[in-house]
C-alpha cells in the first residue's frame with residue numbers, strides 16, 4: 001500500500017510553487033502592471049477579468065468570483081484531487097514524492113532543520129570574518145577587490161577559517177559520526193556543509209575561504225559559495241545539490257537585488273558572486289550570477305518575471321562567445337513580446353568585477369546600454385559561421401537561423417525576424433513559412449478535463465543546448481529545410497529554385513518591410529520610457545485617490561459613467577472599475593455596506609484597509625468628477641498605447657502587415673483619441 005505523503009513535504013512543495021509559473025504554464029498570461037491577467041479559464045468571457053497576483057500569490061476572477069492559490073489552481077484547472085495535484089506538481093519540479101512507511105522515511109528531508117543549520121553556518125562564517133586569527137587574509141582580499149564593510153555586510157559575506165573541524169565542532173559539539181549521537185552531523189552532511197569520507201570520517205567542506213551565502217527568494221540561506229584564499233583547488237567552490245539547494249533554480253544576488261528599494265527595469269547575468277558584489281558596491285544593484293551552472297530556462301523565466309530586460313554579460317574570449325550562444329538558445333522560448341535579451345561582451349581578460357573598479361558605474365552602464373540586441377546577436381553570430389557572400393553560405397545561414405527563429409514565441413519579434421531572414425537570404429516568405437512552422441497557439445480552455453493536454457511546449461524543456469527540442473518545431477525544420485548541404489550541382493540548382501526571384505510569387509517581401517529602413521534596431525526600439533514612467537506614476541497616484549474616494553464615498557458612483565472596453569492594467573485600476581460596477585448594480589451609501597459586497601473575495605481586506613484609512617489628500621473637484629476624470633485619463637493612456645503599438649507595427653511591416661481587426665482599430669483610433677482628449 002502506498003503510504004501517506006509527509007506533511008512537511010507538502011508544505012515545502014507548496015512554498016516552492018510560484019503561482020505565475022503554475023498559471024502561465026497552463027494559460028497565456030498578459031502582464032498588467034504588477035499583476036497578470038487573462039481571459040478566465042473557468043468561465044466564458046471575451047475580455048480578461050481573471051487576475052493573478054505574484055505578490056499575494058493568488059488568482060481571482062472578477063467575472064465569476066473564483067479565487068485561490070497555486071495549488072488550488074492546479075486542482076481546479078487540471079481537475080485533480082489534492083494528492084494527485086501534489087504528485088503532479090512534484091513531477092513538474094522533478095522531485096520524488098516521499099511516502100511515509102516506505103524506507104524513504106529515513107531520508108525524508110527535514111527542510112526546516114537544514115535551513116536552520118545553513119543559517120547558523122552563515123552566522124558562524126560572518127563572525128569568523130571579525131574574530132578569526134586568520135581574518136586579515138580574508139579582509140585584505142575583500143579590500144583588494146574594493147569592497148566596503150557595508151557591502152560585505154549586505155551580502156553577509158563571511159570567512160571559513162583554515163582547519164578541518166571548525167564548523168563541525170561549533171555546530172555539532174561532542175558529536176561523532178560513528179556514534180548514535182550524530183543527528184546534527186548527519187544533517188550537516190545532508191545540507192552540504194560537511195563531507196563524509198568512505199570510512200565515515202567527517203570534516204568541514206569549506207576551509208580557508210571567503211564565504212558567500214546563497215539565499216533563496218525568501219532570503220533563507222540555502223547554500224554557500226567559497227572563494228579560496230590559499231592554494232587549494234578549486235578556486236570557487238559551491239555547495240553541492242542538497243534537499244534545500246537546487247543549482248539550476250537559484251540565482252545568486254536575486255534576493256539581495258530585490259531588497260534594494262529601487263525599481264528594477266533590467267537585470268544582468270554575470271558569472272561569479274564576486275562580480276555581483278563588486279557591481280553592487282559600485283551602485284549597480286541589479287546583477288545576479290548562476291551558481292556553477294549554465295543559465296537555465298528556469299533562471300530566465302524567473303528573471304523575466306521581475307524585469308522585462310535581461311543582459312547577459314560575457315568575457316570577450318572564445319569561451320565567452322560560446323557561453324553567449326548557449327544563453328541565446330536558452331532564452332529563445334521565453335522571449336514573449338515586450339521582453340528583451342541583450343548580450344554584452346567585455347574586453348579580453350576583464351570581468352565585471354575588474355572593469356567596474358576600473359571604469360566606475362557610469363561607464364559600465366554605458367556598456368550595458370550598448371549591449372547587442374537579441375536579433376542582431378543571433379544574425380551576427382550565424383553570419384560569422386558561414387560564408388555569407390556565397391549562395392551556399394546563405395543557404396546555411398537560413399538553415400541555422402530558421403529553426404532558432406521558429407522557436408520564438410508567436411509575436412512581433414518573430415514576425416520581424418522572419419521577415420529579416422527572408423530579406424537577408426532572399427528566400428521568399430512562402431518557402432520560409434514551410435521552414436518555420438508556427439508554434440501551435442496556446443488558448444485558454446473552459447473545459448478543465450481537456451485542458452491537461454495543453455501544456456506549454458517550452459516550459460519544461462530542459463536545456464535546449466544539450467538536446468535539441470523535442471517538440472514539433474525545430475527538428476523537422478532542420479530536416480526539411482534543405483535536403484543536403486549544397487555541394488554538388490544538383491542541390492545547388494535546387495537551392496537556386498528556392499531562393500527564387502519567382503515572378504509568380506504572391507507575397508512580395510517589400511510589402512512587409514520598408515526596404516529603406518529594415519534595421520532590426522527598430523524592433524528593439526523602446527518608447528520614451530522616462531515620459532511614460534512619469535505619466536504612469538501620476539496615473540497610479542490618481543487611481544489610488546479615486547479608489548479611496550469611491551470606497552469612502554460610495555454614493556458618488558451614481559454620478560459616474562462606466563468605461564466601455566477598458567482593460568485595467570493593475571490591481572488598483574481593476575479594483576476601481578470593479579467597485580464601480582458593483583456600486584452601479586447595488587448602490588450603497590456607506591463604506592460598510594460596500595465592504596459587504598466584497599465579502600469573501602481575497603480583496604476584502606484591502607478594500608477594508610482603504611475604508612479605514614484617514615483621508616490624507618484633498619482634491620478641488622467634486623468626488624465623482626475626480627473619479628470620472630481619472631477613468632478618462634486611464635482610458636486615454638490605453639488608447640494611446642494601442643495606437644503607438646499599431647503605429648510601430650505599421651512602420652515595420654507596412655499597413656498590409658496588420659490583421660483585419662488591427663486595420664479597423666488603426667483607422668478608428670485617431671477619432672477615439674480625439675474624442676477622449678476633450
Ligand SMILES: [Zn+2]
Pocket residue numbers: 040041042043050061062063064065066
Ligand atoms: Zn471567471
